Amino acid sequence: MIQQKQRTRATGRVTLADVARLAGVSSMTVSRALRGKRAVDPQLVERIKLAVSALGYSPDPAARALASGQSAHVAVLVPLLSSALFVDLLEAAQKTFRAAGYQSLIGITHYSADEEGLLLREHLQHRPAGILVTGFDRAEATRSLIANSKIPCVHVMEAGGRPDLYSVGFSQADAAASMTRHLLSQGRRRIVFAAAQLDPRTLQRLAGWRCKLEQAGVYDGTLAYLEAEPSSLALGGRMLERILRCIPNVDAIFFCNDDLAQGALLAALRLGIEVPKRVAIGGFNDLTGSDQMVPPLSTVRTPRSEIGKEAARMLLMLMNGQTPTHASLDLGFELVVRGST
Numbered sequence: 001m002i003q004q005k006q007r008t009r010a011t012g013r014v015t016l017a018d019v020a021r022l023a024g025v026s027s028m029t030v031s032r033a034l035r036g037k038r039a040v041d042p043q044l045v046e047r048i049k050l051a052v053s054a055l056g057y058s059p060d061p062a063a064r065a066l067a068s069g070q071s072a073h074v075a076v077l078v079p080l081l082s083s084a085l086f087v088d089l090l091e092a093a094q095k096t097f098r099a100a101g102y103q104s105l106i107g108i109t110h111y112s113a114d115e116e117g118l119l120l121r122e123h124l125q126h127r128p129a130g131i132l133v134t135g136f137d138r139a140e141a142t143r144s145l146i147a148n149s150k151i152p153c154v155h156v157m158e159a160g161g162r163p164d165l166y167s168v169g170f171s172q173a174d175a176a177a178s179m180t181r182h183l184l185s186q187g188r189r190r191i192v193f194a195a196a197q198l199d200p201r202t203l204q205r206l207a208g209w210r211c212k213l214e215q216a217g218v219y220d221g222t223l224a225y226l227e228a229e230p231s232s233l234a235l236g237g238r239m240l241e242r243i244l245r246c247i248p249n250v251d252a253i254f255f256c257n258d259d260l261a262q263g264a265l266l267a268a269l270r271l272g273i274e275v276p277k278r279v280a281i282g283g284f285n286d287l288t289g290s291d292q293m294v295p296p297l298s299t300v301r302t303p304r305s306e307i308g309k310e311a312a313r314m315l316l317m318l319m320n321g322q323t324p325t326h327a328s329l330d331l332g333f334e335l336v337v338r339g340s341t
Contacts, residue, residue, distance in 0.1 A: 014057040023051040074315065075123035076132045077107045077116055079199065083231075083259070084287050085304060086134075089156060092308030093132060100316050102129065109134070111199050117142040124149055130315040136161045137200040152318035156311045157201060159330035166318065168311040168329045172201045175300045175333040176208030179254055179282045182298070182335055184216050188252035188280055192223045194239050194264075195256035196231040202256045205284065209254060223247065231256070236263025241271070244279070252280040252341070258287035258299055265293045265340060280341040286334075295339030303331045 020027040025044055033040045033048045040048075051057075074097050078086040094104045105126060107119035117139055120131075124145070131146060131153040146153050155167040176193075183191050193209040195202050206224065213219035225243055229235060236255060240263075243250055255261035261283030268275050275281050275295060283290060286301035310331065314324050 014055045016057075018055055019048065019051045019057050022055060023047045071127045071129040072102055073105050073126055073128045074102050074130045074132065074312075075105045075107065075120070075126075075128040077109055077119055077123075078134050079109050079111045081108060083257075085257075085285055085302075088304035089308035089311075092305040093312040094308075096309050096312035096316070102316075111197065113139040113142065117145065120145055124151075130154070130319045132156060132311055132315060135200055136165065136167070152315055154311045154315045154318070156307055158204075159328050161328065163327060166314060166324065166327050168307050168314060168331065170302065170307075170331055170333050171208075172204035173208035173211070175302065176205035176254070176256075176284070177212040178333070178335045179284065179298075179300050180209045180212035182337065183252045183254060183280060183282060183341060184212070184218075186252075186276075186280060186341060189218045190220075190223065190247070190250045191218075191252040191254060192225050192243055192247060192250050193254050193256070194225045194236075194243060194260060196227045196229055196235055196239075196260060197257075198226060198228050205256050223250070231259050233259050233263035233266065236260035237267035237270075238263075240264035240267045240273075240281075244273070250279060252276075252282070254282045254284075256284055258283040258285050258290050258297065261297055261299065261340075262287075262289060262293055265295070265297060269294055276339070276341050282341055286336055291338065293340065298338045298341040299336050301334040301336050303333070306331050 016027050016030055020030045023030065025048065029040060029044060030048050033045045076090065076093060078090060080086055097104055105123050105128060107123060109116040109119060120142055128151060131151055133153060133155055135158050136155055153166065155161065155165055156169055158169040159167055159171060161167055180191060191213065193206055195206060210219060225239065227235065236259060239260060243253060253264065255264060261281055264281055265275060273279065283297050283299035286299045290297040290299050310329055314329065317324050
């Protein structure tokens, strides 16, 4: 039986050489056995497994990447994890990467171009095999950093963009236009676009709302109600009260995200404001709980999980030296009409 020997290395980290000494084989044999090479005698494989278990050995991914020229990590940069919006995307992407033998190095940018650049520089030190980033809008220095790294990169949550960039998402502007078109079809003409955070994708939704109202001949720039602070239920409630006070003839409010719309519906219920009779309320993203609101929230369902999965699959192809059939994959969206409109 293999017994654990006392470690003498100053760092205390068990190395491949430690496993080899305990198993009585060469380091090369250990490496081949752990990589599943069939040429290693089964009896030696069993001895090596016992040594690994006795010593508590785990491979050093940085050393392995340096030795093989291949990393087992993928860098994934998203703006937030406080919303189901990016959690859904990240879970689907990570599941796909893990099935292919890759770990995710997750970075949270907080919608900051400076923070995104800093995180990317830190992640590049780990020699990732691929990169997932959110959207196309970023600092020129960060854009150059990605290009010069020569590491495969896929952009998520937006489709189209430059033909030399790989992306998986949908048209934010078209999705917003679909909700605006629906509100117009219900006879609404004083339609406020209420937005928070004001990140690039929110501003694309603003453009979609504006375009559709201009086509209908009812656009009024004073109906854009924009707040720079983070999106939340509480903010949505405050926005509803302010909008009804400042724009008393409003007949519909299109919130840029469901958490705002959910907060507005809760405030309306508390204040005795009839929805949709007094004012129709629409949201965006179809977040958890939107179908349980009173009344249930009409919204735009976005394919976050599908985007995460397909973006990971596209990146895996690029990492394997394959060329995807399409550089940009548009997964579309779905208008979900419920009782709030």
